[in-house]
């Protein structure tokens with residue numbers, strides 16, 4: 001599966017966006033205010049979005065919830081339905097570009113699009129390619145019991161089960177190792 005530079009960036013962005021959502025009532029929102037959204041836009045080099053407002057914040061939180069359901073989708077048809085809605089609502093203007101020395105690739109967001117529409121168009125299309133490639137199951141949620149963060153499994157045999165943001169795989173290995181030792185000692 002060919003993953004271009006921009007698709008990769010869009011994937012990183014959408015995973016980070018989904019993971020700003022609070023996991024439960026006890027965790028704070030990763031996008032609590034407009035300033036946090038400004039940081040997010042800057043860190044992910046989302047261009048041409050202009051000044052941000054409370055309206056942008058609530059719009060981004062709304063699509064964040066939609067993107068989260070793509071990562072939780074049980075099958076490609078469910079994911080496709082959500083992605084179609086997101087991309088259609090954003091409106092797209094596909095155009096070829098080779099900005100900043102990158103190879104030719106396609107930008108989807110319309111000129112002057114709001115940050116939410118920009119994200120819905122470009123991240124939505126990045127996820128769409130996974131469905132087209134028959135790789136929707138690579139869009140996953142971490143299987144560690146107290147985590148459930150979103151990630152994209154880019155491993156060759158689609159074998160990744162845990163996110164790396166909190167070293168979930170490691171924690172589970174340690175827990176299993178301790179359990180085995182306890183069993184051996186008991």
Ligand SMILES: [Zn+2]
Nearest residue numbers: 006099105107
């Ligand atoms: Zn680009």
Ligand SMILES: [Zn+2]
Nearest residue numbers: 142147163168
């Ligand atoms: Zn995890």
